[in-house]
Amino acid sequence: xxxxxxxxxxxxxxxxxxxxxxxxxxxxxxxxxxxxxxxxxxxxxxxxxxxxxxxxxxxxxxxxxxxxxxxxxxxxxxxxxxxxxxxxxxxxxxxxxxxxxxxxxxxxxxxxxxxxxxxxxxxxxxxxxxxxxxxxxxxxxxxxxxxxxxxxxxxxxxxxxxxxxxxxxxxxxxxxxxxxxxxxxxxxxxxxxxxxxxxxxxxxxxxxxxxxxxxxxxxxxxxxxxxxxxxxxxxxxxxxxxxxxxxxxxxxxxxxxxxxxxxxxxxxxxxxxxxxxxxxxxxxxxxxxxxxxxxxxxxxxxxxxxxxxxxxxxxxxxxxxxxxxxxxxxxxxxxxxxxxxxxxxxxxxxxxxxxxxxxxxxxxxxxxxxxxxxxxxxxxxxxxxxxxxxxxxxxxxxxxxxxxxxxxxxxxxxxxxxxxxxxxxxxxxxxxxxxxxxxxxxxxxxxxxxxxxxxxxxxxxxxxxxxxxxxxxxxxxxxxxxxxxxxxxxxxxxxxxxxxxxxxxxxxxxxxxxxxxxxxxxxxxxxxxxxxxxxxxxxxxxxxxxxxxxxxxxxxxxxxxxxxxxxxxxxxxxxxxxxxxxxxxxxxxxxxxxxxxxxxxxxxxxxx
Numbered sequence: 135x136x137x138x139x140x141x142x143x144x145x146x147x148x149x150x151x152x153x154x155x156x157x158x159x160x161x162x163x164x165x166x167x168x169x170x171x172x173x174x175x176x177x178x179x180x181x182x183x184x185x186x187x188x189x190x191x192x193x194x195x196x197x198x199x200x201x202x203x204x205x206x207x208x209x210x211x212x213x214x215x216x217x218x219x220x221x222x223x224x225x226x227x228x229x230x231x232x233x234x235x236x237x238x239x240x241x242x243x244x245x246x247x248x249x250x251x252x253x254x255x256x257x258x259x260x261x262x263x264x265x266x267x268x269x270x271x272x273x274x275x276x277x278x279x280x281x282x283x284x285x286x287x288x289x290x291x292x293x294x295x296x297x298x299x300x301x302x303x304x305x306x307x308x309x310x311x312x313x314x315x316x317x318x319x320x321x322x323x324x325x326x327x328x329x330x331x332x333x334x335x336x337x338x339x340x341x342x343x344x345x346x347x348x349x350x351x352x353x354x355x356x357x358x359x360x361x362x363x364x365x366x367x368x369x370x371x372x373x374x375x376x377x378x379x380x381x382x383x384x385x386x387x388x389x390x391x392x393x394x395x396x397x398x399x400x401x402x403x404x405x406x407x408x409x410x411x412x413x414x415x416x417x418x419x420x421x422x423x424x425x426x427x428x429x430x431x432x433x434x435x436x437x438x439x440x441x442x443x444x445x446x447x448x449x450x451x452x453x454x455x456x457x458x459x460x461x462x463x464x465x466x467x468x469x470x471x472x473x474x475x476x477x478x479x480x481x482x483x484x485x486x487x488x489x490x491x492x493x494x495x496x497x498x499x500x501x502x503x504x505x506x507x508x509x510x511x512x513x514x515x516x517x518x519x520x521x522x523x524x525x526x527x528x529x530x531x532x533x534x535x536x537x538x539x540x541x542x543x544x545x546x547x548x549x550x551x552x553x554x555x556x557x558x559x560x561x562x563x564x565x566x567x568x569x570x571x572x573x574x575x576x577x578x579x580x581x582x583x584x585x586x587x588x589x590x591x592x593x594x595x596x597x598x599x600x601x602x603x604x605x606x607x608x609x610x611x612x613x614x615x616x617x618x619x620x621x622x623x624x625x626x627x628x629x630x631x632x633x634x635x636x637x638x639x640x641x642x643x644x645x646x647x648x649x650x651x652x653x654x655x656x657x658x659x660x661x662x663x664x665x666x667x668x669x670x671x672x673x674x675x676x677x678x679x680x681x682x683x684x685x686x687x688x689x690x691x692x693x694x695x696x697x698x699x700x701x702x703x704x705x706x707x708x709x710x711x712x713x714x715x716x717x718x719x720x721x722x723x724x725x726x727x728x729x730x731x732x733x734x735x736x737x738x739x740x741x742x
Contacts, residue, residue: 136200137404138326139357141220143207143244144230145237145601149260153230153299154193154206158393160302160315161195192355192406194390197319203390203406207244219342219417219476221247222433223357223406226326228318229255229276233267233296236275239539239603246283251433256325257294258304258318266569269296269308293325329357329404337361337369338422339407340430341415344473350386350410354421359430361423363387363401363409370422371415372429379414381424386410416473438479438492439534439580439604442499442703443516444468445488447713449722450627450653455715456512461487464513467506478502492521494604496584500700507699507714514711514722515703520580523607531610536583538576540590542598547572549593557582558611577605582614585704617707620666622659623723624652630671636689638669644694645721646671655726657710660695668728697721709734 142150194203205220221227227248231237237245248255257276259269273294280290295317297304303312310317338361341354365387371379388395388408401407415421418432446452446461453459458467465482468489472480479492493499496518503515523532538559542550544566551561551574559578567573583602590600622642624630632648644659652658652671661667697705702712702719709731713720725731 136323137203137328138200138226138322139203139205139224139329139404139406140226140228140322140326141205141207141224141248142228142230143221143248143255144260145232145235145240145244149232149299150230151206153258153260153297154204156299156302157195157204157315157318158193161197161319192390193393194406195392197323200323202319202322205406219433221251221253222340223342225253225329226322227253227255228322229257230260230299231257231272231276232264233259233261233269233272234264235541236268236272237279239537239601242279242283243603245279249280249283249285249289254289254325255292256318256321257292258297259294260297260299262296262308263298263301268568293321295321331358331403332360333362333403335360335403336423336425337363337367338420338426338430339363339409340432341371341417341419341421344417346470347410352412353388353408353410354412354415354417355406355408356421357406358401358403360403362403363407365399368424369409369412370424370426371412372420372422372426374418374420374429374432376427376429379419380412382412384409384411417476437521438477438494439521440495440499440518440584441490441492441521442518443483443488444491444503445483445485445514445516445711447512447514447715448487449514449656449713449720449726451651451715451718452512455717456507456510458509458511464506464511465489467509467511471502495602496587496700496704500703503703503714504699507716510716512713512715514713516711516724517706517708518584518703519708520584522610532607533610534580535577535605535608536580536602537605538578538583539601540574540576540598541567541571542574542594544570544572546594546598547574550574550590550598553586553589553593554578554582556615557586558614579608579611579614580604581611585617588701588704617705618664620661620664621657621707621710621721622661623666623668624656624658624671625654625668625728626670626672627653628672630658631674632689632691634671634673636691637673638671639692641667641669643692645697647694648691653722653726655723655728655731657706657721657723 142154144150192203192205194201205224207220229245231241259272261267262269295304295306296308302314304315304318305312306317339356339358342356345353347353363384365384367384369384370381373379386409387398387401389398389401390406395408409421420429444464446464447459468480468491472478477494481490483490491499499518506513520534525532540550554576557578559576559582561574561576563575565573587600590598630646630648630650630652635644635648642660642662646652646658658671699719702721706712706721709724711722711724713722723731725734
């Protein structure tokens with residue numbers, strides 16, 4: 135059977151997963167009367183809630199006498215590690231670009247990776263049905279992006295289609311019939327080359343993704359580079375340096391057929407398969423026949439730029455919500471994550487009960503924390519901090535910078551430019567984008583962007599769209615002003631009382647409601663001044679046996695400000711932590727004892 139391997143790449147929310155859904159249906163992989171979830175490729179619970187793809191997924195569709203293996207890749211820059219590895223498995227890419235938004239930072243990121251590997255993209259101008267679509271302008275912008283990224287003449291001569299993934303059609307021109315996705319399938323078969331592999335050579339494949347299955351255990355997915363895989367054949371796993379990691383027999387061989395992984399007896403060079411049963415092999419290792427001595431080359435992954443400290447939960451309520459609370463089980467889970475996710479690294483910190491986790495961005499680390507929380511873990515996490523470098527030539531301190539693209543109503547441009555300026559961002563471009571909106575481009579230190587997204591949404595009344603992409607390491611920009619207000623800290627253990635909160639309302643805004651369980655050292659609100667203030671949220675009204683002459687005023691409280699996990703992580707200061715359990719997200723001081731807090735503060739002042 136004729137075989138094609140393609141990846142679908144795009145900026146987040148440009149319609150990749152929706153398009154794959156329709157390809158599955160129109161190819162007959164999913165029957166017309168078959169009941170499956172919408173966005174079937176986003177099978178992860180978090181992916182469905184957030185509307186983003188986090189993990190790359192493989193599927194396969196038949197078209198005529200050919201079979202097309204399709205990889206749906208993440209569109210968010212924080213999950214770029216997935217994209218880079220996936221592109222090594224395919225021979226072509228379908229680049230989706232929103233017909234109104236045009237190329238955005240992640241479009242640039244994934245396209246540069248594809249062009250660097252020599253892949254020839256097929257461009258789809260998607261969401262033609264949008265009222266603000268500008269397909270011809272966007273196609274010109276895509277061509278300019280190809281040129282700016284150094285595309286070869288062959289890559290610049292890319293085929294393009296106009297499409298609506300939601301309506302299920304693609305067409306070579308804007309006035310062509312809009313019936314189905316047949317033009318896309320036909321173009322893939324004509325433009326994407328068949329895998330260039332050596333079927334006669336010994337079996338070898340590069341492990342590209344690793345996942346854990348409740349029934350199969352560790353499952354490694356990759357493309358067969360040479361030879362044929364057969365059930366019960368002898369295998370070895372080679373590290374990137376060629377050292378043998380383990381030897382085993384191929385007991386479980388799985389191929390992708392539609393949305394399922396099915397057992398097969400053999401698989402040929404060029405096909406994308408999954409192997410289960412290996413105990414030590416991981417991502418970037420080579421799985422091969424015993425006679426193979428050299429490992430396959432793995433694509434290097436861009437380094438992490440942020441770090442957070444994950445530690446055990448040592449609050450008075452520790453162990454009451456989750457069943458995985460010790461440093462041993464938390465550490466084992468983090469090490470397992472790092473094994474399968476090459477964009478994350480984990481190391482033991484100086485404190486034996488804490489681990490330093492390095493990653494690409496706040497969203498990636500937030501997704502990891504949320505996943506662990508749902509798995510029953512309890513932990514405390516610190517504020518993210520950027521990873522600095524030293525210039526090898528001058529020894530100058532360098533920090534990560536990001537390219538930030540902001541689409542915002544013109545009325546909010548002034549507020550955004552002012553706030554970005556305070557965060558040491560440099561405005562590099564500003565242009566109108568039509569319909570009363572403007573597009574702003576900044577180069578900003580990552581440090582200044584931590585915690586800004588919530589403030590940005592407030593400043594733009596929820597209408598602004600911000601996209602970020604790692605740009606480079608550059609000179610240290612100096613101190614950046616952090617949170618301007620202090621916090622309200624509980625000074626006792628128990629349940630918050632409405633009367634106490636009502637009496638404290640003039641001190642600031644609360645994060646808790648009456649009845650919430652609090653403890654000494656827990657952050658329960660934001661002070662309206664720049665210092666921290668300890669308060670007693672448990673103090674009830676003093677009762678006497680004297681009848682009041684007038685009726686008591688009813689206690690009416692302002693609704694509390696509820697912080698999501700990402701908002702909590704970006705809100706806290708360096709001396710604070712977020713306590714994360716399966717049922718609660720609490721803010722707290724790193725040191726719960728007020729005397730210890732004062733002593734540590736004096737030490738910092740003396741050192742500063």
